[in-house]
Amino acid sequence: MPPLMPTSLPFTSPWLLAPMEGVTETCFRDVILSRLSPGELGGAYTEFVRVSSLPIPEWKLAEHLGKKRFGQPVGLQLMGSQEGPLAASADAAIYAGAPLVDLNFGCPAKGVFKDCAGSALLDHPERIEKFVRACVTAAAGRVPVTAKMRCGVRDDTRLEENAQAMEAGGAVMITVHCRTREEGYRDCADWGRVARAVAAVKVPVCGNGSIETHADLERMRRETGCAYAMVGRAALGNPWIFSGYEATAADAARFLLDYAQALLTRKGYHHHGASGRIKQLLFFWTAGGLFEGADEKARKAEKARRLSEKSPESLFAWLEERARSGSAHPAERAAVPSLA
Numbered sequence: 001m002p003p004l005m006p007t008s009l010p011f012t013s014p015w016l017l018a019p020m021e022g023v024t025e026t027c028f029r030d031v032i033l034s035r036l037s038p039g040e041l042g043g044a045y046t047e048f049v050r051v052s053s054l055p056i057p058e059w060k061l062a063e064h065l066g067k068k069r070f071g072q073p074v075g076l077q078l079m080g081s082q083e084g085p086l087a088a089s090a091d092a093a094i095y096a097g098a099p100l101v102d103l104n105f106g107c108p109a110k111g112v113f114k115d116c117a118g119s120a121l122l123d124h125p126e127r128i129e130k131f132v133r134a135c136v137t138a139a140a141g142r143v144p145v146t147a148k149m150r151c152g153v154r155d156d157t158r159l160e161e162n163a164q165a166m167e168a169g170g171a172v173m174i175t176v177h178c179r180t181r182e183e184g185y186r187d188c189a190d191w192g193r194v195a196r197a198v199a200a201v202k203v204p205v206c207g208n209g210s211i212e213t214h215a216d217l218e219r220m221r222r223e224t225g226c227a228y229a230m231v232g233r234a235a236l237g238n239p240w241i242f243s244g245y246e247a248t249a250a251d252a253a254r255f256l257l258d259y260a261q262a263l264l265t266r267k268g269y270h271h272h273g274a275s276g277r278i279k280q281l282l283f284f285w286t287a288g289g290l291f292e293g294a295d296e297k298a299r300k301a302e303k304a305r306r307l308s309e310k311s312p313e314s315l316f317a318w319l320e321e322r323a324r325s326g327s328a329h330p331a332e333r334a335a336v337p338s339l340a
């Protein structure tokens, strides 16, 4: 008998924030979720939680989910190479409050690959099906289980087979990152692969890979027939990509200061750690004309200068000055935090 599973996904709009290890932790997610309405951003996922030979305890999964709750669901993503601990962790994730559980079949990292987890499983669709079924059975209809995949290890020939294995195991949505492991993050995103997955399964597919603008979100759905679209790196440079709002430099600086402040209130975070995280975002940053300069070359030079800034105080002082520099969205008009 197939395991009992809830059929409806809890997302509040078709646009989703991708899980990104080292970036989409609770502070970043809280800052972005607090700015976007449920109609604009439909949901998010935690970074992957690696499951080895022992299940992850509930308290640890609760930490990954964070304390704050928003209108949109935040799914908990698990990645592992052993069915038993993975299923027990899915159960613990639900006790920890996860409104959905996602399984990672895409991580390309060498260590993960060697342990036959993440993208390594794309050579073993029968194991994928078993892992998904074990987690769906553990979830026992309490929350939906979704799965996220790359299109293959070296090539995309097993794309349909893998998507069908996830569906057969009971996944109620399949996110397709349209690159293979070998393609890494190269600029070769082939949305035709998302369309192939849509044709191969009955469950909703979420298209992912190189969505750069707000208009691309709808284009992904139109060109591939997928039900949902997920944004990764472009959301790190423009958190408003989901709504299409044209942020100002003041909005952008306030977002980054809020993020820094959230990190600083977290145990163990100091000015250097927080400014490192801000610089990680500045590397991707595109919103609001944050970097000043008469032309593209000057703006690039300004970005390089801020990225090489050694003093957290100087970085924060620059952001505070930019935050006060012009008009801000009504939601951004709270007092500028003083961190410098």
Ligand SMILES: Cc1cc2nc3c(=O)[nH]c(=O)nc-3n(C[C@H](O)[C@H](O)[C@H](O)COP(=O)(O)O)c2cc1C
Residues within 6 Å of the ligand: 018, 019, 020, 021, 022, 023, 046, 047, 048, 077, 104, 106, 107, 148, 177, 208, 209, 210, 211, 230, 231, 232, 233, 234
């Ligand atoms: C820094 C970083 C960390 C990532 N961590 C995860 C992760 O924890 N789980 C996952 O499924 N995908 C992870 N990914 C992949 C993204 O979710 C997404 O599939 C990929 O970036 C392609 O989307 P994009 O072209 O919109 O960035 C990560 C990507 C990046 C850049």
